[in-house]
Amino acid sequence: MFAAAAARAARPLACAGLLPAAYLTRKDEQARCLERRLADAYHLLEPERPLGVGGHGVVFPGVNKSSGEIMAIKQVSKKHLPPEALKRLGKRVKEEATLLRVAGEHRSVCSYKELFEGDDAWYIVTELARGGELFDRLVERGAYSPAGAAGVMRELVDAVAYLHQMGIAHLDLKPENVLLKSDETDASDVRLVDFGSARFVGPSTENGEELRTRGAAGATPAYAAPEVLRGDAFDASADLWSLGVILYLLLTGTHPFDARNDADDAEVTRRVLAGADAAGAFKGAAWARVPSAARPLVKRLLADRPSDRPAAAEVLAHAWLQDPTRGEGFRDKAAAKAASDALREFHLGRRRFKAMLLAVMVGYADQALARERGAGTAQLGSRRAAMDVFDSDNNGYVTTEDIKRVARLLGDELDEADTRQMLRSVARPGDDVLKVPKERLRHMLPPLYPAHSLRRGDLVFSAGETDPAFYILLDGDVLISHSFLLRPRSGFASKSGRELSLGLHRLRTGESFGETELLEGVRPRASTATCASTSCALLAVPGHLFQLLGDVFTGVRGPIQDQAAARCRGLVWSWASALAAQPDGGQASRTSMTAGSVAWANMEYADTDVKAKSPRDTSKQDQFVVVEDGVVEVDVLDTKTNRRHTHTLWPKDFVYCNERPGAHPLDSAGQFASTVVLALRPVTAAQLTLVHGDVFSQAMSQPSMQQVNTYLVEQFRGEVETVSKKGRIPTHDLVARNGEAL
Template structure:
């Protein structure tokens, strides 16, 4: 079962944004212009929201219970509102999934008996003010985008003394690519219907002053199991409100889908169109255009920009589709097509150039392989993330301050070497240099805070043998030294991540010696390669 979960602010719409007509389309949820009127950018008041008077019983929601008497001690530090006992509003049911910061539950609203997803985030995991601001911003963005087509429905956020609870729409139809693979075949016309919804999400976000910054297939779920269920965009954790004239520098996104200007630390909202273009490329070919064995290699391929539209299956793909891909993956952001313009492209239109001819079955086979590897690694990362203590997460952030001895916001090789040694690290000089090279994405010769956290969290999760082995043991329930088909089925079923076909694909792709099971060496090799989703971790 999929989970629509993710989280605020406004910006004036661009005068050149093109409104999309709401003509009917039986194949997909038709793109529409934003329903809300344009609003000025949100500017938070200088005083904390906690200084505002508490809501009276007359204005509070009936089912919501707030502490009395009102006092500063009853104000939550994250939402800056009175504590709320969520169990007075929702029944928390079975666990749907776990992540580094919290657990997601199926929940039922007491008043209506409607089912939603509730992500409970441990306040102990929000260790810095930036963590708290990150969550607040996501909530604000989801509130701002509420009611828009193809965007997850935000129900509410509640805080008690232990957790922050975010209640969202429950998307029971699963992940987009899983639905495509399960169907067994599809045409360009069906791919166009999917892309209209994805690009419309980008259009709506940009029109309303939001940059998503992490578009990828995993963030698009189906609202239900119905064949015509709309696609829902989730996870706005990396999103920001667009500030006019600002050049963004944060390293965000996921490796395969990241735009070259992000790696160059100078970008704007155009990066979302690039990411959508990568999704379109995968839909039509079964694999991403920029691929390598490591995350660093993927970044290098993105920067080189060799876009293959000549080799199979591309000779069988329409010239109109390839034209749209070229325009969405134009390297110069200023020349790149906008989301609103992409929706008007002949291939994208309802009765446009997209062909009814089924796409080559080899494309679906490649997509199965790509998704299978992603799924096993995604599940393994969940296991590893759960094993990290609050102190380990907090410690990574403190490490940077300890190493940046001159306090200039960057770390040199000597500072890194000295700092790691002072903190008791056993890394060799070769490993330190490898860490430096991998972290210094912009080739400045130094590591800034974001680069450091990215590299250390990546190493912390994937390259520490004890974490890898702990993840392997999670799957190897009987301690035989192998992950069997039954053990894989049990683990993936627990997280609602795969059916028999997916299990077959995982075994086939990871089991290199073809003995029908996965040993530790095969598992570790899969985890360290770049053939899976490689999200840049900024926490």
């Protein structure tokens, strides 16, 4: 079967000398192919800032010049190698490319594109998985079920079964090498990566005997099979051991040979060689979390003798993977939560470091650093500058006190246990438990790279498109704008109308944008971002990394939420003001009110004296009201409890005055459906913009506006306890009618 796959791959691989020239149709084709250079086909994005660095090479993002598709380009250097070593490495690179060409035909393996050879390096081009690590996604989403673990394992085992069928052993299966296709895909859309340790170990085409190899093959000790660690001959069954470790992690949240996540490679190796039973993997609280129907499978996968492990195809057909609801314990929510909590703990140290580094890199510590040092970070997006922030005394080490200090810069407090956990997540054998070399931080987070420089008028993103990135403006100005479709009030059902365009705000160097649609998951853009200066340079933070900012540190999420809320409110305020300025004046109007007057009254629920003071032309219908100038009090009634309270509106605040209870445009989820506005009462002379309720409802129903509703809910309609429980950002404190705090 491998021979057939190789034949299909012949023409593209021959250009890199991967297969014999006999596969070529013309003698001169090989020479012509070898003349083709990487630069002819791809543009490297910021080659000085790779996506990842490992023992097998450096990976960069690159753009295909023909299709515009972003790829992963792995560079394997030829420099400083003696002739024999260079020859061996060249053979290994070409073997890896051949492996990838065959393996990449499976949906769960990053697909192979092509191989280039230059004077100084080889370049392997593959599909780019942009969704981050699988385990990070699982940790982000909290508790999961054994059924969820089974779904993930089915995808992994299916891919491994295909590899083994094609005669390939991966030999470095571990959580870090299981990525998600993109930010938008769910946790089952995985991609296996890093075939630097992979080998052909399948059936030989000569005598049908199983090919076996020797040596550790660069595998990671925590996930390597005993025979690999011993240096014995091994075959594809080594991958089944690694799958057993991953399944154990998914079901228990702990590593079978490093339950406390504090053992170095030497200790993990000793425990693996002693066996899972001796390591205590099959007893205790962690093992109790494993569903009974899955336990025999886990034990067989972690069998010391390769012959005792099941084949990948057998695992795929296992009854528990096919139906994870079998057996006792699958409905045990407490066990599922315990596994989830343990998995979170297993990854938390590393995630905290990633989040902290990223927060410093994108500028969330700048103000605090300015107060501490008189200046912020040296350069946005620089890992080096972020590492220097941790190492404040420039001694080359990061200590627990350094971590606590940076956490305080970001608005959080960490205790000694938290900081030690973080240090252990980056430490290596021989490192001091209280400090680690600063260079250990370099590989915690992939470098951020600016997008291509933009020119005036170029789009960063446009309204309606899905763009899973958060941006930092490194240089230049960006204009955020929004467009609405205005329809006549008599023809809301029509799709025709005229466009109302708003230039919302102009961003300057150092400001961030794009967070609004990412805080609640990736959603279509509500606004358009355009380069508004001669040139612009942007730092793009992938969506899965952006989620780290708020998921780990509340002190960072707060300012991000505040910024998103302020911009959404600014969008609605600008829309209402622009609508009132339209010449026809049929959809909104401006009015000036004196202190002590009534700007709007609820004709069903308000007191009689309040109704008598209200303008008759606006008080018989819902109105969206923006305070342009002055101070206004809004009286709110909860029709269920008959409780009243008063809230103060300041310039640029707004309220939806609803006559009857029920969901409305600023409370589409019905969170405060039992409340109505009783009256609007200017405390000072005030200028208001009033928009007809049906006009406002129609505008908020447009796709580009639906995602901003989250930030516009009028929390003041609830009681103080409701606001604090929800963790929302209240606009102002609540005030009772008698002036006392509620």
